Structures are given as C-alpha cells and as structure tokens.
Amino acid sequence: MAAELHRRGYPVAVTGSEPEIPIAREVAGMAGLPDTAVLAGQLDILDLAALVADSSLLGCGDTGVGHIATATGTPVGIGVRAHPAGPLGPAGQRSARVAVGW
Numbered sequence: 001m002a003a004e005l006h007r008r009g010y011p012v013a014v015t016g017s018e019p020e021i022p023i024a025r026e027v028a029g030m031a032g033l034p035d036t037a038v039l040a041g042q043l044d045i046l047d048l049a050a051l052v053a054d055s056s057l058l059g060c061g062d063t064g065v066g067h068i069a070t071a072t073g074t075p076v077g078i079g080v081r082a083h084p085a086g087p088l089g090p091a092g093q094r095s096a097r098v099a100v101g102w
Contacts, residue, residue: 001059001077002031010056015048015065016040 006012012033014024017040024040043051052058052065053072060066062078069076 002027002033005057006031006033006037011037013037013039013051015043015051 002012002014012031014028014031014033014037016024021038021040024038025035028035028038039051048065049068049072052068052074055069055074058065058069058074058076060069060076060078066076066078068074
C-alpha cells in the first residue's frame with residue numbers, strides 16, 4: 001500500500017515506537033520511501049494522533065493507531081492475520097474495514 005501511494009505521489013509516513021525504528025526503516029525501504037518518511041521513535045501520542053487526524057488514509061495493523069483513526073474520522077485499512085471480515089471501531093462509528101491475509 002505504501003509503495004503504491006508513494007508511486008502515485010501521495011506523502012507517506014511510517015510510524016512506530018523507538019524499538020520499531022529498524023522495522024519502520026525496512027518497510028520504508030521496501031516501499032521505496034525516502035528516509036524522511038520514517039517517523040518511528042519521533043512522535044509522542046499527541047503528535048501521532050494529530051498526524052492521523054490530518055491524514056487522508058491510514059494503513060495499519062490491528063493496533064491502537066487504528067482506533068485513533070476511527071476516533072478522528074480518518075479512513076483506515078486494517079490488516080490482520082485472523083479476524084472476521086467486517087467493520088471495526090467504537091460502537092456507532094464502525095468505519096474501519098478489515099483485510100484478512102497472510
């Protein structure tokens with residue numbers, strides 16, 4: 001997803017915690033993103049929430065950042081290993097869609 005969005009000219013950022021910096025760099029490299037796209041280890045929770053709220057789309061695993069996207073109204077695609085396909089999110093705001101894979 002990141003590679004295709006980048007190819008189409010959309011700005012893409014890869015986030016994560018400080019211990020996830022090597023993984024974020026690997027993901028960015030595989031997607032052909034510049035080093036500046038890696039924001040892992042640089043954002044506190046408020047900065048992350050602001051980034052998600054200002055984003056046009058979030059692609060993520062089944063993690064808290066997906067819940068931030070739902071809460072802020074940011075469209076989100078969640079990739080999970082095993083989950084019944086369907087909408088996710090807080091009751092009454094089920095806007096996320098699940099993509100089951102692996």
